[in-house]
Amino acid sequence: MNRTNLVPNGHHTPLSCAVRRALYQRGHRQAAVACTTAALVLNVVAAQADDAPATGAGSAEPALQEVLVTAEKRTESLQNVPYNISALDSKAIRDAGLESMTDITAQIPGLTAVDQGAAIRWGNNNFTLRGIRTDPPGGGSLGLSYANLTVSPVSTYWGETPVLFQMPLDDLERIEVLRGPQGTLYGSGAEAGTIRFIPKRPTFDKFSGEVRAEGSYTEYASGGNGNIHGVVNIPIADRLALRVVAGYDHLAGFIDAVNRPEVDSNGVFVPSIPGDLTSGFVLGPVQKGTNSSDQWFARGSLRWGPTEAIDLQLDYLHQHTSMADGQWGSNWPGGKYDTSFGAWPNATIVTRPGCDFCNTNFASEPYHDTIDLVDLVATFDLGLATLTSASSYYDDQNVSNFDGSGVFYGTATDPNASNYSPYYPYLSYPRVTNFFRNPPSTDSVFIQELRLASAPGKVFDYVVGLYYQNQHISDYNQQYIPGIISYLQYINMPNPSAYGDENYIRTSHINFVDKAIFGELTFHLTPAWQVTGGARFFRQDYTSTTENLLPLCGAICSADQTNPNGYWLGTDSNNVSRHIWKLNTSYDLSSDLKVYATYSEGFRRGGVSGLPVVGPFASPANLQTFSPELAKNYEVGIKGTLLENRVRYFADLFLVNLEDFQFDRTNLSAVIGAFNGKDARSEGFEFQWDMALTDRLTAGLGYSFTKSYVTTSFDIQDYPPYALIPSQGGTGQTVSLFGGPLAAGTPLPGVSRNIANLNADYTLPAGSWNWQFHADLSYRSSQNSDLNPVSAYQFVIPSAFIGNLRASLHSSNHMTYYAFIRNITNNPDVSGGINIQVYPNLYGLRSVGSPRTFGAGIQFEF
Numbered sequence: 001m002n003r004t005n006l007v008p009n010g011h012h013t014p015l016s017c018a019v020r021r022a023l024y025q026r027g028h029r030q031a032a033v034a035c036t037t038a039a040l041v042l043n044v045v046a047a048q049a050d051d052a053p054a055t056g057a058g059s060a061e062p063a064l065q066e067v068l069v070t071a072e073k074r075t076e077s078l079q080n081v082p083y084n085i086s087a088l089d090s091k092a093i094r095d096a097g098l099e100s101m102t103d104i105t106a107q108i109p110g111l112t113a114v115d116q117g118a119a120i121r122w123g124n125n126n127f128t129l130r131g132i133r134t135d136p137p138g139g140g141s142l143g144l145s146y147a148n149l150t151v152s153p154v155s156t157y158w159g160e161t162p163v164l165f166q167m168p169l170d171d172l173e174r175i176e177v178l179r180g181p182q183g184t185l186y187g188s189g190a191e192a193g194t195i196r197f198i199p200k201r202p203t204f205d206k207f208s209g210e211v212r213a214e215g216s217y218t219e220y221a222s223g224g225n226g227n228i229h230g231v232v233n234i235p236i237a238d239r240l241a242l243r244v245v246a247g248y249d250h251l252a253g254f255i256d257a258v259n260r261p262e263v264d265s266n267g268v269f270v271p272s273i274p275g276d277l278t279s280g281f282v283l284g285p286v287q288k289g290t291n292s293s294d295q296w297f298a299r300g301s302l303r304w305g306p307t308e309a310i311d312l313q314l315d316y317l318h319q320h321t322s323m324a325d326g327q328w329g330s331n332w333p334g335g336k337y338d339t340s341f342g343a344w345p346n347a348t349i350v351t352r353p354g355c356d357f358c359n360t361n362f363a364s365e366p367y368h369d370t371i372d373l374v375d376l377v378a379t380f381d382l383g384l385a386t387l388t389s390a391s392s393y394y395d396d397q398n399v400s401n402f403d404g405s406g407v408f409y410g411t412a413t414d415p416n417a418s419n420y421s422p423y424y425p426y427l428s429y430p431r432v433t434n435f436f437r438n439p440p441s442t443d444s445v446f447i448q449e450l451r452l453a454s455a456p457g458k459v460f461d462y463v464v465g466l467y468y469q470n471q472h473i474s475d476y477n478q479q480y481i482p483g484i485i486s487y488l489q490y491i492n493m494p495n496p497s498a499y500g501d502e503n504y505i506r507t508s509h510i511n512f513v514d515k516a517i518f519g520e521l522t523f524h525l526t527p528a529w530q531v532t533g534g535a536r537f538f539r540q541d542y543t544s545t546t547e548n549l550l551p552l553c554g555a556i557c558s559a560d561q562t563n564p565n566g567y568w569l570g571t572d573s574n575n576v577s578r579h580i581w582k583l584n585t586s587y588d589l590s591s592d593l594k595v596y597a598t599y600s601e602g603f604r605r606g607g608v609s610g611l612p613v614v615g616p617f618a619s620p621a622n623l624q625t626f627s628p629e630l631a632k633n634y635e636v637g638i639k640g641t642l643l644e645n646r647v648r649y650f651a652d653l654f655l656v657n658l659e660d661f662q663f664d665r666t667n668l669s670a671v672i673g674a675f676n677g678k679d680a681r682s683e684g685f686e687f688q689w690d691m692a693l694t695d696r697l698t699a700g701l702g703y704s705f706t707k708s709y710v711t712t713s714f715d716i717q718d719y720p721p722y723a724l725i726p727s728q729g730g731t732g733q734t735v736s737l738f739g740g741p742l743a744a745g746t747p748l749p750g751v752s753r754n755i756a757n758l759n760a761d762y763t764l765p766a767g768s769w770n771w772q773f774h775a776d777l778s779y780r781s782s783q784n785s786d787l788n789p790v791s792a793y794q795f796v797i798p799s800a801f802i803g804n805l806r807a808s809l810h811s812s813n814h815m816t817y818y819a820f821i822r823n824i825t826n827n828p829d830v831s832g833g834i835n836i837q838v839y840p841n842l843y844g845l846r847s848v849g850s851p852r853t854f855g856a857g858i859q860f861e862f
Contacts, residue, residue: 109702125152131708138832181602191602216855222289253289330354343428406835406843546610559615
């Protein structure tokens, strides 16, 4: 919710720390001491405030500030936008202490995300909005080992550039969350909505800046967290200015890896019986705080306005993020585990149990991401209209190492679960780990948009534009099974592989070109009634080539059954020419009340799966490509203000029909692909209510109810392994990818029916000082984790309740001191999972959020 500056007067309401006693009872002395200290400080402040004069008492009536947004590619009031949009301005971001993208979910009704810490592995976008989600949150059967072939239904923008990275929320003008399909203006991936992160621009008038340093401690962590950030705005000439933002963040790890084996100098698990390569392995000591991360970034903006009518801005951003391990929890109970599944007598190991913040997998999963982004935005005021040219290029290098051993630690008796351990060439290797060690996968994109937006105040308003995007993705995947060659030789099954312990090598190149013309035309029939029509016409071209090697398996795994490296190829190309529509009307019943109705369409682009069509792992040719997904949204809503702008609200009812919905999944031979289902639906209700209760106290309440489900039963027929190889018993018959049709009414994964947000901000003057208190609470109900309700990867993601507190003290000399508690309930905040979940499993892991965190910081503005 957007919060506002209020006149500081009235009477103080003291805050207290009621959780102190409970914290002592749990033994968390540091947490309890910090909470007690906070309570004492607040009581002292209360006493100061009671003695301080009521500066400006009665000088102004409480009111919410007007919010200006650019969601429709022109600057206008939030109230004037004729559909549902939430906005957080720079003050709201600062007062709530929002630091990363996932933090905004606590402030935006209906928005959820999978928490991976500082990582966005493989660049996969895990936002969910309006219940439009078809992939398992967290990765499901795929884990986090591949880049999604489909794009997210929620698009994200940094300024004018459609891009996703783990962006710090420093020096932002505002964040806009546009709900519902935005395809006419924002293109592919904007079918559930669009999130816009809009940075502040250089200003010509004065030299200014700020420096901020912060320290904090997270429960269970191996050390402290710390960061330092700064901003400087430098006027260079009369209408030339430079703005530079930079920062560094270190987050201590709070996940303990409890079952990491001891390894030798080659990374091979040390056998529990020296010299016996059929024995299990030796567990090393518990590794504390494995998921630590470091991130640093710098961005510069050079703005030049040679005349009043011309505005040019060049931006460059460089950011590097590293994370030492995955952010997983586990419900594994511990105990004896036979890693050979009965093949060898000495393969049983005794494992330690998991916990909410304990990782039970066998190998660490380091992550590195480097992004470079440059854009040039030129704006020309032509009088009757404004012409904008936005050119951008970014290169994202992502290394997402992953422990993929979960497929080897399944159960051979469950037909829905995979377990490769007994089969050639693994042959019940008791110390197996299938580790994905990846060279950088790259995502390089050039984007050009040219648009013309009319000046406001006419009978007709319009936005018309051209869009071009050229994207190239190179995805590399190298899987290792350390020690497998030595093991095969030990059991007299030598393998002549020239690739050593490499098990699988996958190289994928995807090229995507998007050309579009788009526009919206608004007709103001009366001063109170407007009708807007919009359209986007686009042509998209996709090309994909995927080369695969299975050198351990050899010729029997090759497409021609003779290549000694197990080579097979998946390649295809496709193009689509389509159009989408939008129709919106709104009527101002008064200057403070607007009703609206919208029909809008959005889409996710199609593509090429890269599945093979010949050889032992083939799929039918019709599965080689996947079609665009289309969303048709029907919505009615109301928005307005009350009591002389003391209350701002919106509410809407929506129904979204999905046609040919997409999802990522492996085929029956465990080859990554993307597929089309049939039809699905998401329907629900949303509202947001922001209030200036007094001239010191503001509060916001948001709620969404969403029901998302499959509406048309469907099945996908695929070839099982070797179905096309008669010499291996293949019959050429297909079977169901799901074990049977998915029925109408099946819930979509990763969607909570109920999401609620509550926040409050209180301003308290204390002489020359000014206190600001913020509290927010968020709740989301449980979710399913998989599209297939009988899948071995399905589990019920539990509900979560998260609370945050923050207190800031602003002095008259431009200093700010603040303290905060995040996740005061210490909720594990499970938001997804990977691998088999139907029974306790070492690799049945859960994505968890950060535990309770206490911190303080200081900021100086100049």
